[in-house]
Amino acid sequence: MTSPAQKRIPLWFLLSLCVGATTWLYVHQILIPWADARALQGGDLKVQMGDLYSPWVGTRELLLHRRNPYGQEVSHEIQRVFYGRAIQQTYGEPGVDVVNEQRFAYPVYAVFLLAPTVFADFAQVQSWAPFALALLTAIGVLLGLDILHLLSWKMAIASVLFTLSSPQIVQGLRLEQLALVVGCLLAAGLWCVKKGHLVAAGVLLAFSTIKPQMSLLPLAWFILWAACEWRTRWRLLAGFGVTMAALVGAGELLLPGWLSYFFAGLAAYRRYFPTTSHLRLLLGDRLGIAVSTSIVICLLAFGWRNRKVAGDSRRFTLVVATFLMATLLTFPLFTPFNQALLILPALLLVSEWATLPRLSRLTFIAIVTWPWITSAGLLLLRPPLNPASQVALLPAFLASFVPLLLPLLLFSRRQIAGVRVDEDAVTG
Numbered sequence: 001m002t003s004p005a006q007k008r009i010p011l012w013f014l015l016s017l018c019v020g021a022t023t024w025l026y027v028h029q030i031l032i033p034w035a036d037a038r039a040l041q042g043g044d045l046k047v048q049m050g051d052l053y054s055p056w057v058g059t060r061e062l063l064l065h066r067r068n069p070y071g072q073e074v075s076h077e078i079q080r081v082f083y084g085r086a087i088q089q090t091y092g093e094p095g096v097d098v099v100n101e102q103r104f105a106y107p108v109y110a111v112f113l114l115a116p117t118v119f120a121d122f123a124q125v126q127s128w129a130p131f132a133l134a135l136l137t138a139i140g141v142l143l144g145l146d147i148l149h150l151l152s153w154k155m156a157i158a159s160v161l162f163t164l165s166s167p168q169i170v171q172g173l174r175l176e177q178l179a180l181v182v183g184c185l186l187a188a189g190l191w192c193v194k195k196g197h198l199v200a201a202g203v204l205l206a207f208s209t210i211k212p213q214m215s216l217l218p219l220a221w222f223i224l225w226a227a228c229e230w231r232t233r234w235r236l237l238a239g240f241g242v243t244m245a246a247l248v249g250a251g252e253l254l255l256p257g258w259l260s261y262f263f264a265g266l267a268a269y270r271r272y273f274p275t276t277s278h279l280r281l282l283l284g285d286r287l288g289i290a291v292s293t294s295i296v297i298c299l300l301a302f303g304w305r306n307r308k309v310a311g312d313s314r315r316f317t318l319v320v321a322t323f324l325m326a327t328l329l330t331f332p333l334f335t336p337f338n339q340a341l342l343i344l345p346a347l348l349l350v351s352e353w354a355t356l357p358r359l360s361r362l363t364f365i366a367i368v369t370w371p372w373i374t375s376a377g378l379l380l381l382r383p384p385l386n387p388a389s390q391v392a393l394l395p396a397f398l399a400s401f402v403p404l405l406l407p408l409l410l411f412s413r414r415q416i417a418g419v420r421v422d423e424d425a426v427t428g
Helices: 004-041 053-065 072-083 108-117 122-147 153-164 167-175 179-195 198-210 212-228 230-254 258-272 278-283 285-305 314-330 336-351 358-381 391-396 399-416 418-427
Strands: none
Touching (some): 004 153, 004 358, 108 258, 122 153, 153 336, 167 336, 167 391, 167 399, 179 212, 179 314, 198 212, 212 230, 212 314, 230 258, 278 314, 278 399
8 A cells, every 4th residue: 555655655746856856957057157266256366167077187287296285386386277366365354355275185195086087177077077076966865765765766866856955055066066066975884884884985085085074974984883893893994994094194105294285285174265164153163162062072972872772773863963963063074065964864763753743844844945946046036146145045045054953953854753753773
C-alpha cells in the first residue's frame, strides 16, 4: 500500500523541476548580469574571475614552475588579472576601503586536488567547474539521502534540484567555491562510517581539511568517536592520520616551510577579507565570541556523552548534523555558500517531518519556497536592476537566517519526539 508520504513525492518532484527551471532563468537573466555590473562599478575590479582562479594559479605555479603560491610575485600576478595592477595597501587607514587581495589562501596540499587542471587553460577550467561542483553537491545530497534511508529516484531528483536551486549553492556554483567540495567530502566521510568503511572515511576526512574552518568541528567529533573505542574504530584514525601525514609531508617536499607561509597568509586574509560568524554578527564581537565558545564546549560535552553510539545508528547522524550546524554558527563562515554544510541537517529535518509542529513546518516551507517565489516575481516584473540596488538579491534574503533557524527547527522536533530520540541514543 502506498503511504501518504510516497504519494506526495510526485508533487515535490514536479515542484523541484519548476524550481530548477526558475532558478536557472533567474541566475542567467538577472543575478549574473547584476553581479558583474556591480563588481565592476567601483572601478577597482577589472574582471571577475571567481574564487577558483587564485587556487588554480597557485597550483599551476607550484607544480609547473616551483614558485611559492603564497609569495608576493604570484599574488601580484593574480591581482593584475583581477584589478589590472598589483595591490599595495595599508590596513586600517580611516576612509580607505580595503581591497580583497585574492591571494592563495589554502593549505598547500590543496594543489593535489587541483593538479589535473594545471595543463588546461583557465577559460576551460572555468567553463566546466560549475558542472563538476554541481555533480559533487548532488553526490553529497544522494549520500545524505542514503544515510537517512530516504533514497528513491523521485526523492533523489527532487532533493538534488531543490538543493542546487538554493541561493547558497547557487552562489557557490557561480563563484566556483571549493566549499562545495568540502561539503561533499564530509558527507562521503559520514557515509563511509555508516557503511563500515573506516579507512576510506579517514582518507576523505583528511582531504576535507583543505578548508579547515569548515571541517575542524566535524573532525573533532569523528576523532573523539574513534578514539573512545580504539579497538574497533582504529582504522578511521589510521586512515586519517596516514593521509594527513602524507599530505603535509608531500606539501613540505614541494614547498619547504609551507606552514609558516600558510599561517602568515591567514593573518593577512583576516585583514583584507574580514568575515565573521552568525553569532558575532547577531550579538556583537565580545558576546558573540563568549557564546560561541560556550557552544563549542557544550558541543564537545555532547559528543563525549554520545561517544559510544554505533556508527550506523541514527543517533550518530544526529550528532554529526549537530556539529555541522554548530560550525556555521560559531566559526567565521557567514558567506552563504558555506551552508553546504547544512545539507545533511536539512535532510534530517525532512526525514522527521511527521514529528515537526505546525509552526516549524511552515517556517521550513517558507525558507525553501521564498527563493523560488521571489525569483519568479523578478522574472515576471523585471524591475530596473541598477548596480546600486539590492533587489536582485531578494531571493537570498532568508539565506542568512538559515543557520540560526535550522537548529531551532530540529530542537522543536526533538521536543515532540523526545522519548523516541532518547531511546535511539540508548540503543545506538
